[in-house]
Amino acid sequence: MFTYNVDSFLENELVQIREIFYDFMAGFTDKSFCKMLGERKEWLPPVYISDEVIVIPKANGPFDKQLGKSIKKGYSVFIYYEAVKEYCCTFHLENEYESALSMVLAHEFFHSVHRIWDEKAFLQDASPRTGISMERKHQLTESLADYFAYFWLESHEDSDYAIVAQHRKGLWQEYASANWPYSSALVFVNSPEIFFEILRLLKSNPAMAYRKLSS
Numbered sequence: 001m002f003t004y005n006v007d008s009f010l011e012n013e014l015v016q017i018r019e020i021f022y023d024f025m026a027g028f029t030d031k032s033f034c035k036m037l038g039e040r041k042e043w044l045p046p047v048y049i050s051d052e053v054i055v056i057p058k059a060n061g062p063f064d065k066q067l068g069k070s071i072k073k074g075y076s077v078f079i080y081y082e083a084v085k086e087y088c089c090t091f092h093l094e095n096e097y098e099s100a101l102s103m104v105l106a107h108e109f110f111h112s113v114h115r116i117w118d119e120k121a122f123l124q125d126a127s128p129r130t131g132i133s134m135e136r137k138h139q140l141t142e143s144l145a146d147y148f149a150y151f152w153l154e155s156h157e158d159s160d161y162a163i164v165a166q167h168r169k170g171l172w173q174e175y176a177s178a179n180w181p182y183s184s185a186l187v188f189v190n191s192p193e194i195f196f197e198i199l200r201l202l203k204s205n206p207a208m209a210y211r212k213l214s215s
């Protein structure tokens with residue numbers, strides 16, 4: 001599957017993902033976000049590629065292994081390559097393995113930058129004060145990250161990326177009725193302009209962000 005080293009592949013992808021991220025976020029004029037980006041110019045998360053397999057308890061989507069994660073410590077990113085391999089085998093994307101890894105990397109990169117700016121969006125305690133459950137927060141953060149990953153894949157001429165992007169969009173559609181958290185990314189496909197609004201609201205008024213996302 002790989003003609004060269006996976007670490008250097010991901011390293012290369014990450015630099016390009018950051019570039020696309022800057023383009024993508026150019027219209028987001030939120031003061032504290034711009035300040036954060038200014039302070040973290042050229043910043044990239046540490047990326048660890050791991051053979052760990054983590055089963056998602058009570059998964060309600062098309063797969064039940066975690067593909068990657070972003071953690072608070074160092075805002076590091078983990079890519080679980082065995083799970084990504086399984087994802088590719090399950091959906092007949094064996095020839096698009098690299099693009100699938102890249103999708104996971106972009107998704108987790110987004111989480112990491114989002115975390116730096118708004119750690120609250122990821123906190124485990126959803127208090128009655130914010131009026132939103134952890135599940136709903138999860139839906140908001142996942143749909144944002146997944147849409148960015150989709151945007152990243154779609155920014156390529158290379159058809160491998162487009163295949164993985166279209167497949168992912170198909171999963172959103174297929175599992176929307178099952179309430180798969182990632183499916184809410186469809187909202188942004190239809191109205192990309194709402195992305196920044198949700199991002200801003202999630203920080204200032206999560207309950208309102210959720211209402212907006214599901215209206």
Ligand SMILES: [Zn+2]
Binds near residue numbers: 142
């Ligand atoms: Zn995620």
